[in-house]
Amino acid sequence: MTRSVQDPAPQKKRPQFSATVVLAFCMNVVVALAKTAAALLTGSASMVAESAHSWADTGNQIFLLIAERKSARPRDAAHPMGYGREAYVWSMFAAFGLFTAGAAVSIMHGVQQLLTPEPAGDFTLAYVVLAAAFVLEGTSFLQALRQARGDAREQGRAVLDQVLNSSDTTTRAVFAEDGAALAGLVLAFAGILARQLTGSPVPDAVGSILVGVLLGIIAVVLIQKNRRFLVGQAVTAELRKSVARQLMAGTDIARITYLHLEFVGPRKLYLVAAVDLAGNRPESEVAQSLRAIERGLENHPGIEEAVLTLATADEPSLPF
Template sequence: MSEAEIKAESVRTVVIAGSANLAIGVAKLVAGLISGSAAMLSEAAHSVADTTTEVLLYLALRRGARPADPRHPFGYGKESYVWAFLAALFTFVVGAGFAITHGVTTILVHEHTGDYLVSYIVLVISFAIESVSLARAVQQVRRESRRWRTAPHTFLRLTADTTVKAVFLEDTAALIGLLLAGVGLGLSQLTGDELYDGLASILIGVLLLVVATILAKSNVSLLVGRAVSERLHREIESELAALPTVDRIDTLMTMLLGPDEILVAAKVDFHNDATGADIEAAAEEAERRLTERYPEIGYVFLDPTRSLPGAGGRARRH
């Protein structure tokens, strides 16, 4: 799959998730107002937060895909993490904040003002729609994990494409939230006590806090400048060390410049008899090998380094 196809797939995943959340959010809001359920209103806030998140993630994909220019020679990939971080903050403040405060209010007031049936209908329909959106995200996660030759859970933990991670986590949280809302409504209807409806609303808020925290930490790490995974680091090092004129790799540093762009910089100890032409040829070969194997590698910089006296030379630094 080409880089353009990968970007297009991420955009489709975000658009599908956003459309589903918008439709579900309206239905939940109507059901919450009719039934008076705190859990349903919290779920409506959850969907509003998710829909806004999808809009911000769409902006992240579009803004981060702009080409490099003289003022930004490495492109705008990191800007996508800014928008993704704002999306996580919105979920944290709006979605979780409303759900928890409304749940506490419901427990204190202990009032229910409407019928339960409409809430159950909306919950079932919402679960079906969210399942379709999650299935789309799971499909992309599996495809991408195969491309990187890693397990899906490892891909989710390490991927620089935070839009895919965000959609997967939000859709998973949405399904769990719907189950919590259903259990809270059912217990409140059976017991006549709105405590359970309020507790369900609070748990939905806590769930949103967890998702927002995970996404915020991931985006902050990428904004600061995260290296590639240890496995990929070793593979890049092996490719460089296999060059005919290379004695050893003294220092290898990598950085994720965006969801699909990697920078590689290395201090390389070449053979003592290597000429300038040999070093230039090795640099070109290194770039060809790495970009051929990993199309996401956009920049390869090699710095020839002289060996220090002694058996071990200078200490390697990663």
């Protein structure tokens, strides 16, 4: 029903993404420990920024695991629309953590290094740690990229478009954080190399600030995306047309006069429609037909709840 340009319907492979988050978490712990040790031994501002970045990512993976677990709970009397929006709440926490523990710390340390430079040494250790981190972070990013490419291929859309506009906040967060991690490593390497070649602490400090700015931008984008889905993200016109056409093609609905679609979680929609059934039937038979159509819609993995009402004769049909 809801497979369209906006979002693919959930697939059976989706629970495996938690394994990707677990893998990213384990790698981040190892990388964070290595970066912290290197930062203490080298005194590099860029390494301090990178260690803060990795610790922020480590905490964020925990939030994302919580987001997936809580949002997957089935709906109950207390939450008739399910718990899908939990994913956006916990992903919002992760984005704020990236902003405060990653961006703010990196920028402040870079400014401090500019004002009161500290001696640095053992650059070889810093390069070894950065290289190992690049391999580990790259492995995690490639797995997230494969996930995003698969979803984008199903929809016939660009990977970046899929990542930015999908209702799947976990995919977006992991992809963005791993991409930012690789870019941060490149900035840190450039800053440390420039410091070694020039002997000036300024490039290293600037590298730390740039890493912080990068993390801040990523965090703001993630916060904004989660905010939109929390307050009610509008579906695309393509998705509305796709749902309406499939609704009319798969049932005895003659026309649709009203259609409301709202995301209530990652790849989960709440559907309300006013329809006109084909033929003239007794009231009791019409009610049974509507209930049967609703149950059929709710069996689809992309529909959390469907509510159908009868359209009046004077209501115009929606143009689909």
